[in-house]
Amino acid sequence: MNNTLYYGEIVAKISGHLASDPFNAERIEAFMDRVEAERGETIWGLCAEAARIFEIVEDQCDTYFIDWMNAIDHYSQSIKDQLLDKKKPEAIDLFNMSVKSIRAIQSDQLEL
Numbered sequence: 001m002n003n004t005l006y007y008g009e010i011v012a013k014i015s016g017h018l019a020s021d022p023f024n025a026e027r028i029e030a031f032m033d034r035v036e037a038e039r040g041e042t043i044w045g046l047c048a049e050a051a052r053i054f055e056i057v058e059d060q061c062d063t064y065f066i067d068w069m070n071a072i073d074h075y076s077q078s079i080k081d082q083l084l085d086k087k088k089p090e091a092i093d094l095f096n097m098s099v100k101s102i103r104a105i106q107s108d109q110l111e112l
Helices: 007-019 022-039 043-060 068-084 091-111
Strands: none
Touching: 007 022, 007 043, 007 068, 022 043, 022 068, 043 068, 043 091, 068 091
């Protein structure tokens, strides 16, 4: 198990997760097209920002016993759920989602 993920890996995991289901990918793209038209924010910028925030939180963790790939999958699903609800997560939302995702995976591992 890797102790850390690299920024590029995190961006790839998030963007891949958002695009993994064609039906939902179309819905997310349509919503983010509206966001881009209104605020100039793109899906790619969101993925980059989400990855940067996750990386910051990951760097601050004092444990090496976390399955980071599962944590980023959980985080990516949280982002996807927000976008499917037509809510673009802001930086503070991404921070909270990353902490919750890491805690959820840590809790799952402690139960094993």
